[in-house]
Amino acid sequence: MRVVLKLGTSVLTAGTDRLHRPRLVDLMRGLAAVRAAGHEAVLVTSGAVLAGWEALNFPPRSRTLAEKQLLAAVGQGRLMHLYAQLADLYGLPVAQVLLTADDFRNRTRYLNARTTLTGCLSRGVLPIINENDAVALEQLKVGDNDTLSAFVANLVEADLLVILTDAPGLYTADPRLDPHATLIPVVERVTPEVWALAGGAGSHRGTGGMHTKIQAAEVATRAGTPVVIAPGDAPDALRRIVAGEALGTRFQAHGSRLEARGRWILAEVATGSLRLDAGAAQAVQERGASLLPAGITAVEGRFERGHTVRLLGPDGTELGRGLARYASGDLGRLLGRHSREIEAALGYTHGPEAVHRDDLVRL
Numbered sequence: 085m086r087v088v089l090k091l092g093t094s095v096l097t098a099g100t101d102r103l104h105r106p107r108l109v110d111l112m113r114g115l116a117a118v119r120a121a122g123h124e125a126v127l128v129t130s131g132a133v134l135a136g137w138e139a140l141n142f143p144p145r146s147r148t149l150a151e152k153q154l155l156a157a158v159g160q161g162r163l164m165h166l167y168a169q170l171a172d173l174y175g176l177p178v179a180q181v182l183l184t185a186d187d188f189r190n191r192t193r194y195l196n197a198r199t200t201l202t203g204c205l206s207r208g209v210l211p212i213i214n215e216n217d218a219v220a221l222e223q224l225k226v227g228d229n230d231t232l233s234a235f236v237a238n239l240v241e242a243d244l245l246v247i248l249t250d251a252p253g254l255y256t257a258d259p260r261l262d263p264h265a266t267l268i269p270v271v272e273r274v275t276p277e278v279w280a281l282a283g284g285a286g287s288h289r290g291t292g293g294m295h296t297k298i299q300a301a302e303v304a305t306r307a308g309t310p311v312v313i314a315p316g317d318a319p320d321a322l323r324r325i326v327a328g329e330a331l332g333t334r335f336q337a338h339g340s341r342l343e344a345r346g347r348w349i350l351a352e353v354a355t356g357s358l359r360l361d362a363g364a365a366q367a368v369q370e371r372g373a374s375l376l377p378a379g380i381t382a383v384e385g386r387f388e389r390g391h392t393v394r395l396l397g398p399d400g401t402e403l404g405r406g407l408a409r410y411a412s413g414d415l416g417r418l419l420g421r422h423s424r425e426i427e428a429a430l431g432y433t434h435g436p437e438a439v440h441r442d443d444l445v446r447l
């Protein structure tokens with residue numbers, strides 16, 4: 085399973101004013117256990133602003149953007165250093181990846197980030213992600229790490245997103261304000277009634293409270309990734325959730341990830357087409373096989389890497405749609421060539437497929 089774990093400031097501080105080292109040790113042990121069980125993990129962490137505040141000896145907080153950026157710039161390195169030290173105890177190499185909204189909006193940057201993250205996972209490296217607070221203007225930010233974690237879950241096509249926080253899950257009302265509030269164990273769909281349950285940030289350190297967590301759950305579940313919101317102080321929380329134990333609140337995914345991906349591919353406007361020879365057309369149509377450059381006889385229209393293209397049979401009938409792994413200009417140079425010639429022809433390679441079977445919807 086590929087799991088994205090989001091840790092809020094409230095979890096990292098464990099109710100104190102500082103990064104709570106023993107809590108961080110517990111959390112890292114949990115990540116290592118999940119990895120040892122054969123799963124892949126990506127960490128989305130908050131805490132840079134808090135770590136900066138701690139490093140500067142708790143100056144009075146003005147809460148301006150400039151101050152937050154300064155504190156994040158001071159704190160991010162220290163936060164990362166702590167994680168790297170702890171991960172070292174478990175022999176886990178870590179990578180820092182700082183993202184902003186632009187990295188999700190701009191196709192090239194999106195694909196680049198994906199390549200880096202999946203590269204980390206295939207090498208057994210634990211990616212540790214935060215928003216690049218020091219440089220992102222307010223209007224260019226994702227804004228909160230709950231939403232960021234849902235974007236990351238989509239980016240890496242996670243099987244599960246776990247958001248650990250200082251509440252035991254989603255309650256019928258903010259449990260800090262209403263003592264009669266009870267836990268909702270499963271949410272099938274994020275309806276207006278669910279939205280109405282969300283209060284603001286609970287701790288004075290957290291950013292979005294339940295509201296941004298529900299928003300994150302909506303984004304991820306629509307793309308086929310289930311989401312669990314659970315208490316960060318429950319012993320062994322991550323390992324238990326990944327093992328299937330019901331802890332906190334589980335938001336069910338809308339269909340499978342592949343279905344969601346298919347809907348997304350079909351929703352995109354295709355600006356180009358690939359004409360297939362008879363053998364490739366048959367392999368795609370009957371077996372849902374990946375399309376290799378060797379089976380393409382013509383490239384029509386213009387498109388970038390990652391854009392949706394039409395796949396046409398020899399007689400021009402549309403067989404399906406898929407995401408191109410190479411831009412139209414590059415594919416034009418690969419027509420009919422064997423995949424092992426890609427690197428020599430282009431000077432680089434994004435892999436042997438023109439359209440990978442996972443990125444292909446048959447019509």
Ligand SMILES: Nc1ncnc2c1ncn2[C@@H]1O[C@H](COP(=O)(O)OP(=O)(O)O)[C@@H](O)[C@H]1O
Nearest residue numbers: 092093094249255283286287290291292293294
């Ligand atoms: N319906 C609800 N159920 C649970 N918690 C809620 C609800 N509405 C608001 N909250 C508040 O959301 C808080 C968690 O959000 P936040 O403080 O932003 O944490 P984090 O730093 O983990 O992102 C909880 O402490 C809780 O007080």
Ligand SMILES: N[C@@H](CCC(=O)OP(=O)(O)O)C(=O)O
Nearest residue numbers: 093130131132133228229291
């Ligand atoms: N990027 C900021 C955290 C933003 C955020 O969403 O915080 P939280 O609600 O604690 O997850 C930081 O590192 O301080």
